Amino acid sequence: MSGPTAGPVRAGGNVDERVLGAGTGLRFVLLLVLFLTSSATVASMIADSVVDPHHYGVGCALAAGLNPDDDYLGITLSTVRAGDAYRACLDRFVPSASMWTPLVVLGALVVAAVALYWLLPSWKGRRSRVVPVDAVDGQGELRALLDELVTVAGLPRAPRFVIAPAASTASAVVFGRLRRYSVCLHGGLVARRRSDPEGFRAVVLHELAHIRNRDVDITYATVAVWRVFLVTVLPAYLVWAALDLKASRASTVLGPAERLGTGHNLVLSAVMIAFVYLARSDILRTRETYADLDALAGGADAGSWLRGVHQHTQPGRARKAFASFAALWRTHPPWDRRAASLADTRELFRPHALTLFVAGATATIAADQTSSLLRTYDVGWAVRPLAGLLAGLIAAIPGVALWRAVARAVLTGDRVPSGLRVGWWLGVGLAVGELLTSNTSGSTRLLPSHPEVFAVLIVLAVGTMGWTAQYAELSVRSWQGRTLRPALLIGLAATWAVFALWYAWWQTEGQIFVLGSAFSESGIRQALERDLPGSVPGHQGALSAIAVALPVLLPLGTDPLVMWAAAVLWLLPLLVWARRPATSAPEWARRALRDVPEIPLGGERPPSLRRILAVAGIGTLVCWSGAAGVMAYMHTWQPPVDRRFGTYLLVFLAWLLIAVTCGSVAAAVLAAVVVRRLPLLAALVAAGTAALFGLAGVFLLGSSDGCLGPLNTLGSTCHWLPMRIWPSIEVLLPLVLGLGIFASAGSALLALGVKRALRPLRQTAARAAGQVETAGRDRLVTRRLWVAAICLAVVVLSTAVSLPSGAEPTTRTSLTRNQLVPGAAIGPVSPQVLSLQTDAWLRLGGMDLAVRFHGDLLEILTALEDDAALTDRDFAATRIRPGCRDVAQVADGFHAYFPVPDPQARQRWERLLAQADRAAADCQRAIDDGDYSLFVSSMNTFVDVSGSTPDVFRSIRGR
Amino acid sequence: MDSLSEPSDVRATADATRPVRDVVREVVSDAAPDELLLVEGLCRSDDESVAARLAARDRSDEPLGFGLGEIAALVTPVVWIALDEAARKATGAAVGGVGRRLRVWLRRIFRRPAVTRTIPPLTPDQLEAVRLRVLELSTESGMAPAAATALAERVVARLVLRPLDQLAGERGDGGEPAT
Known part of the structure; x- marks a missing residue:
């Protein structure tokens, strides 16, 4: 490393790359999950063909009204509409393939993979290829050198050293299983041990670092699993696909759809294999960089890496472009990047677009395969919990990357990432994964009817990652522990909770909207008119809007988990506001910046809570005035007392929901605009507080309904009746403090986007606002009191809503399955x-x-x-x-x-x-x-x- | 050390043929003593396998390897391959080709004893061919021209020079020492 450039580079490069975990373990786990789901899917497809060779299943669907020319929604709805008749037909004619079939196949594949994992080291270390060092090193000169390096590397016990005498590369490789590892020194390396002792040292230390970093087991486990897949599952699938394509030629009507479906699946398989290779190489490249840094820490000379740089320099633009493409598939980073990483660990803290994209895409493929399998075997109830579990992986992979980037930025004083880019690439990966699987596009067309709905996934990923980045910054700046890991775990758990909720919703319900609307708005409206007493003519528009919104809002609005997830989003940052500000650099930061005398941490404090609460106050006022306006409007068409608890109440609740949500959204947007630092968190806290106090206002107004003159809505006589409005508040709570908070977060993100676009114009104003913002600090005790009161209120209300109410739910409805299915979805x-x-x-x-x-x-x-x-x-x-x-x-x-x-x-x-x-x-x-x-x-x-x-x-x- | 590294029986015969591995060991101990460990390692396998493995290409992008695909300019493979080819040509055996690996594999399966490749005394033309082949292989492996020339001459010298015990026997018969 040359002197003049060392200064600025080292300032950034000094951050210990182990300040937080690398997250590669999670990515390996995702690959293993994909192996299991893909294998089970293929096993299930083959089992289905075996138990139903004459395609009675398709016959039942045809008898139910399946039209192969329809899109996927039409096909699904035709069987849904047939309901019990379809189920009875399948039960009678299609022997149900037991769920044990894929499980047994999976078991066999896992056994094969374990066997291969067990045998791989023996194969790599076979006598015809390598010889033990001790067998040829009569004088023990090489052995002594290796023993010294084992001590330097800090390994508790020496691995087995072998030589591959016929390999003339100056390299080495490590292999083995479960703590029985071998380092294989290539002939070229052994021959150079005296003429290039530094190079020899670097290579051996690098290999020993792989052992110390526990890379060997997981790498060879993945190799074993993947080879088993390529040798068994893939050929079986290709044979099945070929037979299927051949059979599809028999039918002129069903054939084209079947061929398209099989073609779609073949494309998916090819892309999936490419993704797996990309992901595996990407993970291994990260592990290589870690091993390089460990070798350097053990005293290896950085010049040994520079040799690789000189060797692999590519002249010309086209060659460089090809080299960077080829580099994506290689298990080692390009040499220039490896050499650069030795001086500056920045690369290890940067979230890479490819990593995020591939993680998103592979995770979606695995999730879709899982949900299809579970539905095939009638265990649809497990889709949601399993999707939630998988969401943990999807959220944790970019989450860890983001936390690392934020921690480094805070430690070095660099610009903290916003998380939007990370979210974007993750979201694009999720959407592409969905496009590839047949869950949404179906087997009859290449694209689903409404691909624009995939934007939901991108918004979800961008929002979650934007929040994660800001929460990570808030937490990192105020964390006082010896290590940052607990803070990361808390933050990731929150990210997981929120992402899991929405991802499980997507897998169970949201996905359907990509196909189109699966519910007949007119059917629902007619049922509402029929079932609710006191329909009021002249308000058909309101009922129609409710009928459109109900299928979306009902599953989410009645789920208390939504409220808890939303509470996590804004209460967790609020709790950090209650922490005492740090007076000195915490120990984790001193350890992470081991050789920097002055630590640049601190200085930046979270925005003033008083300011955020002031914005929440404005939002609360909007809520109250909105609620009062709604009551005044409802008063204008107040029906007789006996007809106020049907359609009238429904319309009233809908308007109240809109009024309170508007207040919360207004607070979020205002906070996002006026608060300079951590605007999304500030917006969420403002929105949550506004919604909470807004609902309190609605409760007060509702309890005194009847005494409010022109605002009287449900009541006609003046009494204080809190229990009259409480059932309505119970309905509104999960919607306002759940969905409403997410809507506010979305609006705040939008406002932030606009603010960012207008930044050049507003730069001076923002700077002034920043000065005002940090000037007035509120007292710690006051802050803690506010935080405690808000948290307590939300927790009590959420618990009250989550507890089962004693009364039996009245779910009687005249709505039939036939009415619920939209007629337009099933074509002529x-x-x-x-x-x-x-x-x-x-x-x-x-x-x-x-x-x-x-x-x-x-x-x-x-x-x-x-x-x-x-x-x-x-x-x-x-x-x-x-x-x-x-x-x-x-x-x-x-x-x-x-x-x-x-x-x-x-x-x-x-x-x-x-x-x-x-x-x-x-x-x-x-x-x-x-x-x-x-x-x-x-x-x-x-x-x-x-x-x-x-x-x-x-x-x-x-x- | 096992028996393979000791002078073999063939060397004791009076017909002046010598095992390829012995000549390789002698050349390497002169030209690149650091590579003796590799020669000892290779000598633990039979000649067919060694020749097949030396002809195979190395993978530089193995998972958990160091990733450096740089080929070291080694003396051992150059000398071994050149002498192996010369020995095959001299004895009329097939040189290289796809069949070699298959032969090694089949022999292993049927547990046939390994053949020790020997090199008979070579004619001047054959010696020149060996020299040129060593030069070619050394240059391919990235050796400096001067070092390549020196190595080629050293190999030829080793082939021409008889081992001491044979020299002693020939003097006793009144024969001319080889030059």
Whole structure:
């Protein structure tokens, strides 16, 4: 390292790279998870093909109304709409592949991977390739040198040293398993041990550092797992795909969709393999840099790395571009970067776009495969918890990267990263992963109908990472411990909680919006009008808006976890505000900056809490005035007392929700604009406080409803009735303090984006604001009192909402599955598809029922030919009544079965069936009651029905 | 040290053929004594395997390696490959090719005893071919021209010079010492 450049570089480079964990372990775990999910998916696909070789599953879907020309939403909804009939068809015809199949396959693959992991060291260290150092080093000169290096490297016991005499590279490699490691010295290195002792030392120390950093086991575990996948799962999948493509040629209607689906899966597999290679190389490159730094710390000469730089310098732009692309796939960083990292550890603290992108994409692929598998085996309830677990990995990988970058920036006085870039690349990775999997695009088209909904993932990632960066800064600046790790763990747990909640929502519900709206707005509105008492004409618009919002808000709004996750977002930073400011540099910082006499930490304090609370006060005022405005407006169309708790209350609650959320959003936006430092955290605290006090205002207004004159809404007589408004507050709480906080965070991010875009214009103003901001400091005791009061209130309210209420929930609704499914999602059917649907309908139960129906009618008609049929009641009871009962049973069977595919034939058939059903019921009642005229009329109906039946059946069959 | 590093039986015979590995060891101990460890290591395998492994390419991007793909200009592989080829040509065996690895592998499977490659006395033309081949291989491996020339001449000298015990035997017969 040359003198003149050493100054500024060393200032940044001196941060101990181990101030926080590198996070590579998490990335390895993600690769292992991907191996498991991909293997289980392939095993499940093959098992499905084996148990259902004739594709009865597809037949059931066709009979249910599946249209292969539809998009994925239409296909899914056609089976959803068929409901129990579809399930019954699958139960009857498709032997369910046991969940044990993929589990057993996974077990076998894991055993194979463990065996390979166990055997790899023996293979790499086989006698024909390497020789032990002790066997050839008669005088023990090399052994003594190696022993000294083992002591320098700080290893408790020496590994086995072997020589690969035929390898002429001046290198070495380490391999082994579970603390039995071997360092293999290449012939070229051994030959140079005297002529280039520094180079020899650097290489051996580097390899010993790999052992000390525990890189060997996890690396070879990944190698073993991946080789097992490539040798077993991938070929099995390719054979399956080839057979599938061959089979798809048999059908002209289903074939194209099937080929597209298989092609889609093949592309996914290819890209996934590329991602795994990229991820693995990326992780290994990080580990190499750590080993380099350890070797340097052990006294290796940096010149040994410079030799690599001279050797690998690439002239020309095109060559350089190719070299940087090729470098992405290599397990070692380019030499210039390795040499640079020795002088400056900055590289180890920088979150890399590729790392984040690949982590996001691979995690989504694994998550989608997991959820598909769980749904296939009817354990859909496990999707949410498993998605939450996986979200931990997705959030922790960029989270650790961000914390490291922030810690370094705080220690060196550099600009602290905003987290937006990290969030962006993670979000893009998540979205690309989703695009690749067939969960959203389905097997019928390459792109989903609404790819713009993927923006939700990007916003989610950007928001979470923006918060993580600011919280990390707040926490790092005030952390007093010996090590920073507990602060990181608290911060990551919070990031995980929030990300997991939203990611689990995405996996279970959010994803569907990429396909389109899965709920019929008109169906919900009609059900609301029917089910809620006191519908008020003239407010259809409000009801329609509620019907649109309900499918989104209901699952999230009723989940107390949303409220807790939102509470974490703003209470955790608030608690840091209550900490005593640091007076001297903490021990962790002194250790991290081991050879810098003056530590630049401190100075920057979090923004004044008083200022944030003042902004929250403005938000609270907006909430209160909004609530008062809503009550005044509701008063204008106040219905009679008995009709105030249906539609009127629903509309009132919706307006209150909007009013309070507006106050909270206003506080967030204002805080984001006026607070210079940590604006997102300030915005969240302001929004949370405003929402809390806003709701308190609503509670006060609601409790005194009836005494408010022009504001009276639900009450007409003046009493203090807190219990009257409390149920409404219970409904609003998770929405306002849960979803409302997230909406405020989104608005604050937007405001920050605008502020950043306008920064050049506002720079001087912001500087002035900054001076004001740090000038007035509030007292610690006051600050702590405020923080304690707010935290206590939120925790008590969240607990109250989370506890199960004693009353049974009244979930009676007239909404049927058919009404809930939007008709527009299922498109018109071509004659070819209709013919296939009809064929499936007939084969999978329709024909059976029709034959039985016809037989039962014939039985009745034959009995009617007897003279006693219309005169003898006993004859009717013994010969005709069973036929009537059978017709009723067949009619029930038809009701439980899929509707007839052809709409016109369906109408005729349903009319006929209704006639027969009614006649069957009349016949039985007439015979039981001795009602002759009813009996005769039912028999006449049977005669009519049997006359029309052949014609109607012909129309069903389309000929 | 095992028996492979000791003078083999072939050397004791009076027909002046010598094991390739012995000549390699002699050249390396003169030209690059630091590489003797490698020669000893290689000598633990049979000649077929050694020749196959020396001809194989090294991986520089192994996981957990140092990553330096720099090939050291080693004397041992140059001399061993050149002498192995010369020995094969002189005895009429096939040189190199895909078959070599397969042969090594099959022999291992069927547990056939390893053949010790020997080099007979070479004609001046053959010696010149060896010299040129050593020069070529040394230059390929990145050795400086002067060092390459010196090595080539040293190899030829070693091939021409008989070991001391053979010299003594030949003097007793009244024969001319080899020059």
